Amino acid sequence: MTDAAPTLSNRSEAGTDSAVAIVVHKDSRLERILSIAIPILMVLLAIGLWQLHIVVNQVPRYIMPAPMDVITALINDWPTLYPSLLVTLRITFLALALALIGGVGIAIILVQSRWIELAVFPFAVILQVTPMIAIAPLLLIYMPDTQSALLTCAFVVAFFPILSNMVAGLKSVDHNLLNLFDLYGANRWQTLIQLKLPSSLPYFAAGLRIGGGLSLIASVVAEFAAGSAGKGAGLAFRLLESGYRLNYPRLYAALVLLMLTGVAIFAMTSLVSWLLLHRWHESALKREN
Amino acid sequence: MREVSKLFSNGTLALKGMSLDVQAGEFISLLGPSGCGKSTALRIIAGLGAPSSGSIDWPSSKINSKGLPEGDVGFVFQEPTLMPWATVFDNVHLPLKLRGQGKSQARAAVMENLASVGLGDFANAYPRELSGGMKMRVSIARALVTRPKLLLMDEPFAALDEITRQKLNDDVLRLWRETGITVIFVTHSVFESAFLSNRIVVMRARPGQVCADLPIETSAVRDEHYRTSEEYRATTDKVSRALQEAIMLGAQGK
Numbered sequence: 001m002t003d004a005a006p007t008l009s010n011r012s013e014a015g016t017d018s019a020v021a022i023v024v025h026k027d028s029r030l031e032r033i034l035s036i037a038i039p040i041l042m043v044l045l046a047i048g049l050w051q052l053h054i055v056v057n058q059v060p061r062y063i064m065p066a067p068m069d070v071i072t073a074l075i076n077d078w079p080t081l082y083p084s085l086l087v088t089l090r091i092t093f094l095a096l097a098l099a100l101i102g103g104v105g106i107a108i109i110l111v112q113s114r115w116i117e118l119a120v121f122p123f124a125v126i127l128q129v130t131p132m133i134a135i136a137p138l139l140l141i142y143m144p145d146t147q148s149a150l151l152t153c154a155f156v157v158a159f160f161p162i163l164s165n166m167v168a169g170l171k172s173v174d175h176n177l178l179n180l181f182d183l184y185g186a187n188r189w190q191t192l193i194q195l196k197l198p199s200s201l202p203y204f205a206a207g208l209r210i211g212g213g214l215s216l217i218a219s220v221v222a223e224f225a226a227g228s229a230g231k232g233a234g235l236a237f238r239l240l241e242s243g244y245r246l247n248y249p250r251l252y253a254a255l256v257l258l259m260l261t262g263v264a265i266f267a268m269t270s271l272v273s274w275l276l277l278h279r280w281h282e283s284a285l286k287r288e289n
Numbered sequence: 290m291r292e293v294s295k296l297f298s299n300g301t302l303a304l305k306g307m308s309l310d311v312q313a314g315e316f317i318s319l320l321g322p323s324g325c326g327k328s329t330a331l332r333i334i335a336g337l338g339a340p341s342s343g344s345i346d347w348p349s350s351k352i353n354s355k356g357l358p359e360g361d362v363g364f365v366f367q368e369p370t371l372m373p374w375a376t377v378f379d380n381v382h383l384p385l386k387l388r389g390q391g392k393s394q395a396r397a398a399v400m401e402n403l404a405s406v407g408l409g410d411f412a413n414a415y416p417r418e419l420s421g422g423m424k425m426r427v428s429i430a431r432a433l434v435t436r437p438k439l440l441l442m443d444e445p446f447a448a449l450d451e452i453t454r455q456k457l458n459d460d461v462l463r464l465w466r467e468t469g470i471t472v473i474f475v476t477h478s479v480f481e482s483a484f485l486s487n488r489i490v491v492m493r494a495r496p497g498q499v500c501a502d503l504p505i506e507t508s509a510v511r512d513e514h515y516r517t518s519e520e521y522r523a524t525t526d527k528v529s530r531a532l533q534e535a536i537m538l539g540a541q542g543k
Contacts, residue, residue, distance in 0.1 A: 176370040179332075180366070180383075181387070183336065184383070184387045185388075190387055194386070194387075198375075279415055280373045281374075
């Protein structure tokens with residue numbers, strides 16, 4: 001399959017009647033350029049429409065700022081926004097890291113025995129189904145400070161998808177491979193490290209992507225509920241504050257920062273899952289027919 | 290290798306009082322209709338699942354905790370059963386790795402076995418890049434890498450096309466001659482069993498039992514000419530009739 005590529009491109013250079021081959025293979029470069037250009041163009045187009053809407057309908061700036069206003073606010077208010085961005089990033093990534101460690105660790109314990117699973121799973125489900133915003137005020141009371149309350153909220157939300165994906169992954173190991181490991185006298189530890197963990201990587205990647213997105217959402221929602229203020233305030237607080245002060249350019253600027261953070265997390269988790277899977281798993285492979 | 294008797298049940302009676310003596314260096318085919326428990330028998334020999342009664346005796350003195358002679362058994366499954374995330378080299382390395390042999394220590398053995406199945410150049414390929422027949426070759430190399438005395442093969446070529454299958458049959462015979470290994474080969478193909486083995490054990494279903502035990506004596510070299518020879522035709526004829534009988538017995542359920 002891999003050696004088909006050079007022959008096809010040779011043929012297209014020869015300029016024969018292999019028009020189909022040319023289209024199929026020349027488009028890989030074009031496709032790569034387009035796959036970057038199209039999303040960028042669409043975003044620029046959306047910003048242009050936004051600007052057009054402001055100009056044509058003469059929308060007052062205290063209702064909706066123009067794109068340029070937002071960029072100005074982003075630059076001028078950077079000393080205020082940047083510390084808040086750091087706070088939000090710290091909570092998000094700390095929560096995600098804890099959720100990864102906790103989710104994978106507890107999943108490994110859960111699948112060791114059916115009894116452990118029966119005993120522990122109810123708590124995981126209860127934590128998941130209880131709306132986080134409803135327990136946030138309680139956490140604020142019980143936790144020593146706001147930051148740890150926010151962290152707990154974000155952790156709880158990101159934890160469950162990682163846990164349930166890992167449990168599914170650890171349980172869906174190929175039975176024949178398990179037999180093979182048995183046959184060669186592999187102990188539990190060897191089976192876990194060399195068989196169960198690698199074979200659940202696709203599930204881990206799915207959990208990571210969901211958990212990554214959720215940890216950012218949860219850290220923002222938790223801060224809305226907690227209403228922290230002052231030095232340790234995250235971007236969510238800046239959103240609220242700017243709203244109260246009718247400082248919409250800054251509100252939009254904070255929103256843009258949150259959006260970019262979300263996109264960055266998505267890109268990072270996608271990269272990690274690509275690195276883990278691209279050599280062998282269907283989900284990361286291009287279909288060749 | 291001497292196997293006394295075993296009775297297996299998981300709701301249904303898969304094997305009933307099956308007895309089989311295996312001599313060292315034999316190539317035995319277990320032949321029978323589907324559901325006659327030939328795979329079950331093989332798995333019990335391999336120690337994957339215990340018999341509900343009866344026992345298996347090994348002549349070897351070194352017997353591990355599972356009652357299996359240490360490192361004496363290789364198993365080839367119906368599917369290639371390779372780890373998709375690992376390269377061909379790492380897949381074949383696995384049995385040695387589980388015994389604590391590092392990559393550099395095992396390299397020679399792994400490469401030698403890959404070469405013996407004609408895949409020396411594919412050590413760094415991933416299983417998805419290989420064809421069905423090549424995957425099966427990797428699986429065979431993996432089973433042989435521990436230098437087992439007994440090789441168990443569970444319908445290994447059932448999913449392959451006729452041409453690939455014939456080629457792999459030749460390879461298995463060559464490996465058998467070269468290594469002097471004992472092979473127990475489960476199949477539902479009369480032609481495959483007649484071509485490969487020097488003894489065919491025909492099994493019947495409901496309950497799974499040995500129904501005929503045919504020694505296949507031939508002086509001829511088993512190669513392309515043997516496939517078209519009169520002797521081979523006569524053998525397949527004999528085996529087919531034994532199999533028909535086994536199927537009849539199974540259908541009557543008595």
